[in-house]
Amino acid sequence: MSPDDELKTLLSLPGDVSAASPATGARRDKTFRKMGAGACGAVFAQDGQSFAAKLARSMTTRLLQRPPSSRNWSHGRLLKLRTHSTSYVASSPPNSNPAAVLPPSSPPQQQQQLQRLPQSMLRRLLTTMAESAPKRLRTSSGNGTGPLIGTHSGHFHADEALAVHMLRMLPPYRDSPLVRTRDPKVLDTCHTVVDVGGEYDARRNRYDHHQRGFAATFPGRSTKLSSAGLVFLHFGRAIVAQRLGGGVDEAAPEVDLLHRKLYEGFVEALDAHDNGLAVYDPKAVAAAGLEKRFSEGGFTLGAVVGRLNHNWNDPKPADPADGQRVEDDRFLLASRRIGEEFERDLDYYATAWLPARAVVQQAFDKRAEFDPQGRLLVLEGQSVPWKDHLYGFEDGKPSVLYVLYPENPEPGAKWRIQCVPESKDSFVSRKPLPEAWRGFRDEELDGVAGIPGCVFVHAAGFIGGNKTFEGAREMAVKALEA
Numbered sequence: 001m002s003p004d005d006e007l008k009t010l011l012s013l014p015g016d017v018s019a020a021s022p023a024t025g026a027r028r029d030k031t032f033r034k035m036g037a038g039a040c041g042a043v044f045a046q047d048g049q050s051f052a053a054k055l056a057r058s059m060t061t062r063l064l065q066r067p068p069s070s071r072n073w074s075h076g077r078l079l080k081l082r083t084h085s086t087s088y089v090a091s092s093p094p095n096s097n098p099a100a101v102l103p104p105s106s107p108p109q110q111q112q113q114l115q116r117l118p119q120s121m122l123r124r125l126l127t128t129m130a131e132s133a134p135k136r137l138r139t140s141s142g143n144g145t146g147p148l149i150g151t152h153s154g155h156f157h158a159d160e161a162l163a164v165h166m167l168r169m170l171p172p173y174r175d176s177p178l179v180r181t182r183d184p185k186v187l188d189t190c191h192t193v194v195d196v197g198g199e200y201d202a203r204r205n206r207y208d209h210h211q212r213g214f215a216a217t218f219p220g221r222s223t224k225l226s227s228a229g230l231v232f233l234h235f236g237r238a239i240v241a242q243r244l245g246g247g248v249d250e251a252a253p254e255v256d257l258l259h260r261k262l263y264e265g266f267v268e269a270l271d272a273h274d275n276g277l278a279v280y281d282p283k284a285v286a287a288a289g290l291e292k293r294f295s296e297g298g299f300t301l302g303a304v305v306g307r308l309n310h311n312w313n314d315p316k317p318a319d320p321a322d323g324q325r326v327e328d329d330r331f332l333l334a335s336r337r338i339g340e341e342f343e344r345d346l347d348y349y350a351t352a353w354l355p356a357r358a359v360v361q362q363a364f365d366k367r368a369e370f371d372p373q374g375r376l377l378v379l380e381g382q383s384v385p386w387k388d389h390l391y392g393f394e395d396g397k398p399s400v401l402y403v404l405y406p407e408n409p410e411p412g413a414k415w416r417i418q419c420v421p422e423s424k425d426s427f428v429s430r431k432p433l434p435e436a437w438r439g440f441r442d443e444e445l446d447g448v449a450g451i452p453g454c455v456f457v458h459a460a461g462f463i464g465g466n467k468t469f470e471g472a473r474e475m476a477v478k479a480l481e482a
Helices: 003-011 022-035 048-065 108-115 119-129 158-168 184-188 227-244 253-274 282-288 301-306 320-365 387-394 442-449 469-481
Strands: 079-081 087-090 149-151 178-180 192-194 376-378 402-406 415-419 454-457 463-466
Touching: 149 158, 158 192, 158 227, 158 253, 158 301, 158 320, 178 320, 192 227, 227 253, 227 320, 253 301, 253 320, 301 320, 320 376, 320 387, 376 469, 402 469, 415 469, 442 454, 463 469
Parallel strands: 149 178, 149 192, 376 402
Antiparallel strands: 079 087, 402 415, 415 463, 454 463
16 A cells, blocks of 8 residues: 555544554654655645644654654744645745655655655645645744744734844754644644644743733833834843853842843833834823924834835735745845844843943942932942942932042053943933033043143033042042032
């Protein structure tokens, strides 16, 4: 009996495939191996959608449970059941050459298996692979050895692009294939689903936020989560701990600190964007009569991803399958692009921002040595990122007005005096440098300030410099008294 005929016989069995006898299951698996089931994936269900759906779940589960070395469907191919007809196929780009269904790197044995398939099966396979894009499943990236990730097809946004990237940062998902579809039956076969499906259930790895009644937020924040926030909420600690290395526990204080910092500094903006929230309440802005002085250029995280979608009047390929491939490739580019930005922030916070905390803490504890009221913070030896840490140590009780630090760690380096802003992103200083000093430099500033070694004071009064620490400290003391 040919593989084609044997498979038809097996698929004619009534009832749930998963309940078939062990002998039948073994025989079916043997047939799949003969066919190179994951490589070409053409099988034929004869008795309707109900049976076909059960078969899809059963086969996908069996293939996922096999060790990577025995899966013919690696390189990102995923079996798809066309429940509206009688074909069960592996999604791959249509091609006139049947052997091209496999990636070029496929072992010769798989190529030979494919070539030995009955011509009728190959014709059905190629026909199905060229089906219309809305009905077609496409997998992207990953070599197929990890859990299958699912998200929606069509117009994409920054939240699911980042959600997919964050998952793939972790070892269990590093080689995961991705399927973009809105077909519930296909999504049911996925291990993890983001931004589609109408369900949030972390126990089942379902992370959608579009369903009625969804109101989850990050602890201590009021912004409703998107798929990016949901994935970061549940997987963010593991991502942070992995980046810190050294076997650090996910419950460690530094992991908690970076988890929150990354959410507030990066992920929350995507949550707000996807849920249609503005930074400021539009009604409050209108009531105050505020108007923008200029356009920011639209370079938000969400906009950078959004630009990668097709324009409404872009030429469309004649073959819908080609159009789907282009869309999927654009999504992968979007996921990489926003993922790179996320990883840059993660690297910065893990390798620069976090180590700076101890330096600022030490200076904060010693500030009374330079001013009895603790209004001067001196970073001895080297400048570090200090604003976030200072505001945290002050705990809502502003006390420091000026921060002094060397321009570089070399001996004899010049020193800076910088005013502390009212808030991190504010251009308003708690106490600007004296107006009489602003805009002057060098000897002219020495004469105006009455302090030797002055280098400059910015025209806006938020920063100045001196050739020595003693000179910078004297500038700070005089500014406190002004």
